Amino acid sequence: MPRKLHNALTSLAVKGAKPGRHADGGGLHLLVKETGARSWVYRFMLNGKARDVGLGSAAGAGAMSLADARLAATALRLKVKAGTDPLAERKQAAADAAAAAQAAIASSMTFRDAAETYIGANEASWRNPKHRQQWRNTLASYVYPVIGDLPVATIETANVLAILEPIWKDKAETASRVRGRIETVLDSAKARGYRQGENPARWRGHLAQILPARSRLTRGHHKAVPYGDLPALVTNLHGRKATAALALEFTILTACRSGEVIGASWTEIDTDKAVWTIPASRMKAGKEHRVPLSPRALAILEEANAFGSKWLFPGAIGGNLSGMAMAMLLRRMKVDATVHGFRSAFRDWAAECTGYAHEVAEMALAHTIGDKVERAYRRGDLFGKRRRMMDDWAKFCMSGNTGGASVTPLRAYQL
Structure with a gap:
C-alpha cells in the first residue's frame, strides 16, 4: 500500500522543483511549467472526478509561501468535506462581485447619460441632420426636465406618463415621437446592462391600455395653401427680392422638401439638361431623386x-x-401655412385638376411607390411624364389666376 503523503515538500524543494506536478499531501500540489512558472493547486474529488482549484503563485512578487498554501488547502479540504464545491463557490463569488459592480454603475447611470450614450453610438448613421437635432431637442424639452437626472434603472411607467400625459392630446405627433425615443433609450440601456425588466415606454400591451390611440386624437397636419390660391401667392413672391422668396418659389415649383432645397448646391444642378439630382444621402427615403426643372425654375436659378x-x-x-x-x-x-404644406397643394392639384396617373405625382414627391414586388419590377422613375407634369404645374403657378380651380385642363389620355 503506497505511503500517504503529508508535508512532503520543503521550501527548498519548492524553489528547485523541476517541471511537472509535485504532491505535498492532503490534495495540495505544486505545478511547475517548462517556463519555470510555479503555482499552488488544490485537487479534490467531486462526483468521481478530480478537479483543481488554483491557490496562487509559488514564486515571484506576492508569492504564496508553502505554509500559507497548506493553510489554504486545509480550508478547502474542510469545505469539500462539508459538501461545498470550492470551484462553484468561487464562480458564484466572482458573479456576485461582477453583479455588484454592474449595479454600482447602473445606479450612477442617469437617463440623460443613457440617452447621450445611445445618440453618440447611433447618430453617425442618421443621414438627416434635422433628425439628429430633433432627437436632442425633444429630449431636452420634454424628457430631461422630468427624468433626466433619475437613474435609468429606476424609470417606471409613472415617470413616462408624467412626460407624455401633458402633451398627448395637444401635441400628439410630438408626444408619439417622444414616447418612441424614450422606449429606444430604455431598450438600449437594458441591452447594456443598466436596467432590467419590461420597458415602461412600450406601447403595445402597455401604454396602449392607458393612453388613447393617436387615431382617436386630432393628428397635426402641415397647413397648406389651397392650390387655387397659389397663382396669387407666387405673384406676390415675384415682388419680393429676398433670397427666401426665390427659395420658396423654387420649393413650390419643384414640390420638394424645404431641407432638400436649402441644402442644395450647384454641383447637383445640370442646367443644360434642366435636371436637379438630389443625392441619396440628402433624401428622406435614402434614394437618389431626379427633379425636372421647368423654365421658371431655371430662371430662378439664373x-x-x-x-x-x-x-x-x-x-x-x-x-x-x-x-x-x-x-x-x-x-x-x-400666409397661414407651412412650407411643407405646398407639397400637399401640389398633390391636390395633380389629383383634382390633371389626368396624370397617381404614381407619376407620387414619384414627383419622392414617395415610395407600391410594395416590394412592384418596386422590383419598376426600374424607371417616369421622368419624361414627370417633366411634363412639372411644366404644367409651373404654368399653373405662374398663371396669376386667383379665381380658384379653373386651371390646367384634364388630359384626354392617362399619363
Missing part, C-alpha cells in the same frame, strides 16, 4: 447664380439659407 455661393440659396452670413427663412417669410406675408 437669378440665384448671381449670389456667387456654392449653395443655390445662401444665407446672409455665410453658409446655406436658414431652415426658418421661408417660414418667416410666409409669416410676414400673413
Whole structure:
C-alpha cells in the first residue's frame, strides 16, 4: 500500500522543483511549467472526478509561501468535506462581485447619460441632420426636465406618463415621437446592462391600455395653401427680392422638401439638361431623386447664380439659407401655412385638376411607390411624364389666376 503523503515538500524543494506536478499531501500540489512558472493547486474529488482549484503563485512578487498554501488547502479540504464545491463557490463569488459592480454603475447611470450614450453610438448613421437635432431637442424639452437626472434603472411607467400625459392630446405627433425615443433609450440601456425588466415606454400591451390611440386624437397636419390660391401667392413672391422668396418659389415649383432645397448646391444642378439630382444621402427615403426643372425654375436659378455661393440659396452670413427663412417669410406675408404644406397643394392639384396617373405625382414627391414586388419590377422613375407634369404645374403657378380651380385642363389620355 503506497505511503500517504503529508508535508512532503520543503521550501527548498519548492524553489528547485523541476517541471511537472509535485504532491505535498492532503490534495495540495505544486505545478511547475517548462517556463519555470510555479503555482499552488488544490485537487479534490467531486462526483468521481478530480478537479483543481488554483491557490496562487509559488514564486515571484506576492508569492504564496508553502505554509500559507497548506493553510489554504486545509480550508478547502474542510469545505469539500462539508459538501461545498470550492470551484462553484468561487464562480458564484466572482458573479456576485461582477453583479455588484454592474449595479454600482447602473445606479450612477442617469437617463440623460443613457440617452447621450445611445445618440453618440447611433447618430453617425442618421443621414438627416434635422433628425439628429430633433432627437436632442425633444429630449431636452420634454424628457430631461422630468427624468433626466433619475437613474435609468429606476424609470417606471409613472415617470413616462408624467412626460407624455401633458402633451398627448395637444401635441400628439410630438408626444408619439417622444414616447418612441424614450422606449429606444430604455431598450438600449437594458441591452447594456443598466436596467432590467419590461420597458415602461412600450406601447403595445402597455401604454396602449392607458393612453388613447393617436387615431382617436386630432393628428397635426402641415397647413397648406389651397392650390387655387397659389397663382396669387407666387405673384406676390415675384415682388419680393429676398433670397427666401426665390427659395420658396423654387420649393413650390419643384414640390420638394424645404431641407432638400436649402441644402442644395450647384454641383447637383445640370442646367443644360434642366435636371436637379438630389443625392441619396440628402433624401428622406435614402434614394437618389431626379427633379425636372421647368423654365421658371431655371430662371430662378439664373437669378440665384448671381449670389456667387456654392449653395443655390445662401444665407446672409455665410453658409446655406436658414431652415426658418421661408417660414418667416410666409409669416410676414400673413400666409397661414407651412412650407411643407405646398407639397400637399401640389398633390391636390395633380389629383383634382390633371389626368396624370397617381404614381407619376407620387414619384414627383419622392414617395415610395407600391410594395416590394412592384418596386422590383419598376426600374424607371417616369421622368419624361414627370417633366411634363412639372411644366404644367409651373404654368399653373405662374398663371396669376386667383379665381380658384379653373386651371390646367384634364388630359384626354392617362399619363
